[in-house]
Amino acid sequence: EIVLTQSPATLSLSPGERATLSCRASQSVSSYLAWYQQKPGQAPRRLIYDASNRATGIPARFSGSGSGTDFTLTISSLEPEDFAVYFCQQRINWPRTFGQGTKVEIK
Amino acid sequence: EVQLVESGGGLVQPGGSLRLSCAASGFTFSNYWMSWVRQAPGKGLEWVASIKPDGGEKFYVDSVKGRFTISRDNAKNSLDLQMTSLRVEDTALYYCTTGGGSFDNWGQGTQVTVSS
Numbered sequence: 648e649i650v651l652t653q654s655p656a657t658l659s660l661s662p663g664e665r666a667t668l669s670c671r672a673s674q675s676v677s678s679y680l681a682w683y684q685q686k687p688g689q690a691p692r693r694l695i696y697d698a699s700n701r702a703t704g705i706p707a708r709f710s711g712s713g714s715g716t717d718f719t720l721t722i723s724s725l726e727p728e729d730f731a732v733y734f735c736q737q738r739i740n741w742p743r744t745f746g747q748g749t750k751v752e753i754k
Numbered sequence: 755e756v757q758l759v760e761s762g763g764g765l766v767q768p769g770g771s772l773r774l775s776c777a778a779s780g781f782t783f784s785n786y787w788m789s790w791v792r793q794a795p796g797k798g799l800e801w802v803a804s805i806k807p808d809g810g811e812k813f814y815v816d817s818v819k820g821r822f823t824i825s826r827d828n829a830k831n832s833l834d835l836q837m838t839s840l841r842v843e844d845t846a847l848y849y850c851t852t853g854g855g856s857f858d859n860w861g862q863g864t865q866v867t868v869s870s
Contacts, residue, residue, distance in 0.1 A: 681856035681857075685799075690849055690860035690861065690863060691799065691849075691857075691860055693858050696855075696856045697856075702858065734798060734799055736799070736801075736856060736857075738855035738856050741813045742801055742813070742815045742816065743855075744801065745798055745799040745801065746798070748798050748799075
C-alpha cells in the first residue's frame with residue numbers, strides 16, 4: 648500500500664497570502680496524484696488531477712506540481728472560501744490511498 | 755448536472771448488515787467507473803471499493819474484503835454497497851463517487867453507525 652504523508656498538518660495564514668501544501672508518497676506514483684478540498688459539513692471536491700490538471704470550474708489560483716514521490720498544491724492568494732482541509736490521493740495502485748490532510752486555517 | 759444521492763445508512767449492531775444505494779443522474783452512468791469512499795467522524799478519507807463500468811471488475815480495500823460487495827445496475831443508474839459483518843470501525847459517512855482513479859463527483863453521503 649502506498650502511504651501519502653501530507654505536511655504541514657495545519658497551515659495558519661491570512662487572506663491574500665500564498666499557501667504551499669506538500670504531499671510525499673512512500674513510492675513513486677508517477678503523476679497519478681489528485682488533490683481535494685473539503686469544507687466542514689460538505690463532501691470533498693476534486694481540485695487537481697494527475698498532479699497538475701485543474702478540474703472543471705476550479706479557479707486558476709489553485710495549481711499542482713510534482714511527480715514521482717513529491718507533490719505540491721499551491722494556492723497563490725488565499726480567498727476567504729479557501730480555508731478548508733486539503734487531501735492528496737494516488738491512483739497508480741490499488742488500494743487507492745489518501746493523505747491524512749492539511750488544514751488551512753485563518754491566522 | 756451530475757447528481758449522486760446516497761441512501762440506506764443507519765444504526766446497526768456489530769455483526770449486522772446494511773445495503774447502501776446511490777442514485778445517479780446527469781451523466782451516462784454506464785460509461786463510468788464508480789466508487790465508495792468513507793470518512794470516519796473527525797477523520798480523513800478512506801477509499802472502500804470501486805467497480806468498472808460494465809461491473810466486470812471490482813476492487814476493495816483489504817479491511818472490507820469478504821464483507822462488503824459493490825454492485826451496479828446500469829439500467830437503473832444505481833450503485834450499491836452491500837455491507838455484512840459490520841464492525842464498530844466501519845462507522846463513517848459513506849460517499850458515492852464517480853471515477854475509479856481519482857474521484858471527480860461526490861454525493862453528500864449517508865451515515866453508517868455500528869454500535870451496540
